[in-house]
Amino acid sequence: xxxxxxxxxxxxxxxxxxxxxxxxxxxxxxxxxxxxxxxxxxxxxxxxxxxxxxxxxxxxxxxxxxxxxxxxxxxxxxxxxxxxxxxxxxxxxxxxxxxxxxxxxxxxxxxxxxxxxxxxxxxxxxxxxxxxxxxxxxxxxxxxxxxxxxxxxxxxxxxxxxxxxxxxxxxxxxxxxxxxxxxxxxxxxxxxxxxxxxxxxxxxxxxxxxxxxxxxxxxxxxxxxxxxxxxxxxxxxxxxxxxxxxxxxxxxxxxxxxxxxxxxxxxxxxxxxxxxxxxxxxxxxxxxxxxxxxxxxxxxxxxxxxxxxxxxxxxxxxxxxxxxxxxxxxxxxxxxxxxxx
Ligand code: SF4
Numbered sequence: 001x002x003x004x005x006x007x008x009x010x011x012x013x014x015x016x017x018x019x020x021x022x023x024x025x026x027x028x029x030x031x032x033x034x035x036x037x038x039x040x041x042x043x044x045x046x047x048x049x050x051x052x053x054x055x056x057x058x059x060x061x062x063x064x065x066x067x068x069x070x071x072x073x074x075x076x077x078x079x080x081x082x083x084x085x086x087x088x089x090x091x092x093x094x095x096x097x098x099x100x101x102x103x104x105x106x107x108x109x110x111x112x113x114x115x116x117x118x119x120x121x122x123x124x125x126x127x128x129x130x131x132x133x134x135x136x137x138x139x140x141x142x143x144x145x146x147x148x149x150x151x152x153x154x155x156x157x158x159x160x161x162x163x164x165x166x167x168x169x170x171x172x173x174x175x176x177x178x179x180x181x182x183x184x185x186x187x188x189x190x191x192x193x194x195x196x197x198x199x200x201x202x203x204x205x206x207x208x209x210x211x212x213x214x215x216x217x218x219x220x221x222x223x224x225x226x227x228x229x230x231x232x233x234x235x236x237x238x239x240x241x242x243x244x245x246x247x248x249x250x251x252x253x254x255x256x257x258x259x260x261x262x263x264x265x266x267x268x269x270x271x272x273x274x275x276x277x278x279x280x281x282x283x284x285x286x287x288x289x290x291x292x293x294x295x296x297x298x299x300x301x302x303x304x305x306x307x308x309x310x311x312x313x314x315x316x317x318x319x320x321x322x323x324x325x326x327x328x329x330x331x332x333x334x335x336x337x338x339x340x341x
Contacts, residue, residue, distance in 0.1 A: 003084070003131030004033065004059040005138075008168065009175060019054050027177075029055075034178025037138055060084060063135030066143065079143065081136050083108075087125060090155055091136045093143060101150035102140035104133050106166050107157025112191050114212070115224045116256065116293040119156040127162040133169035137179070151181060154189040154210070160196025167200075170207055183207050189254070194231040194239050201243040210252040210283075211240060215262050216271040224262070237274060244279040250316075251280045258287045258295040263302050268309040275315055282310060282317040 007015065009030055016026035028046055032038040041052050041061060064081040067088055071077035077093040089105035108125035110117070133153075141148050151173060153159045159166040170186050173179045183206035190196055191212045200209065215221035221228040228236075244251050253275065257263045275282065284307055286297040298306075303319045310317035 001060040001084075002058065003063045003129060003135070004055065004061055005063055005131030005134040005172070006129050006168075007131075008172060009177070015058075016051070019051055021048075021051055025051060030178060034172070034175070037141065039138075039142075063129075063131045064089075064139045066139060069143070077143070079139070081105075081139055083128070083132050083135075089128065089132075089136070089157075091140060092155065093140050095144075099150060100144055100146060100148050101152060102137060102148050103152045103154045104136040104140075105155035105157050106133060106153050106159050106162050106169075110157050111161060112158050112225070112227050114191060114226070116258070116287060116290055116295060118290050118292060121290075121292045127165060128157070130165045130168040130172065133166065134172055137169075137173055148181070150185050150187075152187040152189060152210075154187070158191055158193060159188050160190050160193035160200075163196055163199065167203070167205075170205075174207075187252075191225055191227050192231050192236045193227070194235050197236075197239050197243055201239075201246045206247075206249065208249065208252065209243060210254055211236070212256075213253040213271075213282075214256050216267055216274045220262060220267075224258075233274065237278070240280070241278045251278060253280055253282045254285065255282055256285050256287050257298040257303055257306060259298045259302070261295055263298045263306055265305070265309055268306050269313075272310060272313040272315050280316065282315060284310075284317060284319045286321070 012030055013023060013026040016023070016029065025047065029044070032044045038044055039061065041056050044052060062084070064083055066079055067082040068080040069077055075095055079091050079093065080088050081091055082088050087108045089108050091105060092103040094101040094103070106128050108128065109123050110119040111124045113120040137148060137151060153166055153170070166188065170188065173181050174183050174186060187208040187210050188200065189210040189212065197209065197211070200207070212225065213221070214224045218228060218232050221233065240251050255271070271282070284303060286303055287295055289296060307317045307319045
């Protein structure tokens with residue numbers, strides 16, 4: 001059955017029109033879905049019962065329910081969300097003062113096999129529909145019992161491998177008559193799919209873009225992110241530069257620090273040179289160990305040293321902590337663990 005949350009505002013209006021209903025009925029329905037965030041049809045009291053019956057007949061309202069929760073209510077929680085067909089995906093809920101962030105999945109599994117990612121190891125099952133991503137967002141608000149003020153498409157899956165559905169979900173969540181989450185509070189993260197970055201640069205949107213870099217040289221990057229063989233740095237970096245120029249937005253590059261692999265001063269220097277032409281910020285994150293990858297986090301002093309090398313050379317950089325590693329919050333780990341048990 002089709003998910004009602006798959007429909008854009010215009011599509012919802014068409015559906016209501018096809019049911020012989022005036023335009024304002026679709027506005028009322030939109031309000032129930034995205035302002036009042038109704039989780040059952042019965043509560044939509046101002047809709048005529050024949051419209052509700054038709055909607056119930058054609059559409060499903062529930063797109064994600066909680067299957068399992070790990071973690072601490074005050075900090076990081078990892079949720080296994082069950083989709084209508086029984087498939088499970090992960091989302092991570094992070095609290096940092098007033099900042100409430102949800103990291104949603106866009107695919108069940110992933111094709112890209114990044115070395116230190118459990119999703120990549122577990123294989124690909126299917127793309128998620130827009131409504132299933134919105135469902136994860138609404139589920140997170142229900143679990144927080146509060147509004148989410150940041151959304152990142154950084155869970156399982158590669159957003160640019162499911163481009164249209166991800167953009168549709170982001171646009172619906174951004175719609176000012178509904179959830180109205182600001183575009184700059186929505187981040188799309190990619191492992192470096194060049195055509196996706198090009199396409200997004202032409203959308204005229206203000207969503208944030210984050211690119212997983214992890215190495216400043218091709219040989220090493222191809223080992224960590226096999227997608228680099230298809231889209232090497234000589235293609236990726238110029239496209240990121242074009243994106244920053246066209247949109248006026250700062251790109252974030254994610255760089256996971258792995259001891260003895262990509263954390264040397266020489267590589268920090270290469271990173272500075274590589275990114276010099278781009279208006280960007282580098283997020284340095286110590287590795288969260290996963291069973292399938294034998295890398296370990298850097299020594300305690302390496303992270304601050306690496307960040308200092310970057311900032312001293314004029315590259316904006318921040319060292320983040322890898323919150324959530326204790327609850328398997330590196331992408332794909334919870335779902336993968338479920339499969340293994
Ligand atoms: S890091 Fe992202 S793109 Fe890479 S395998 Fe994991 S989910 Fe896929």
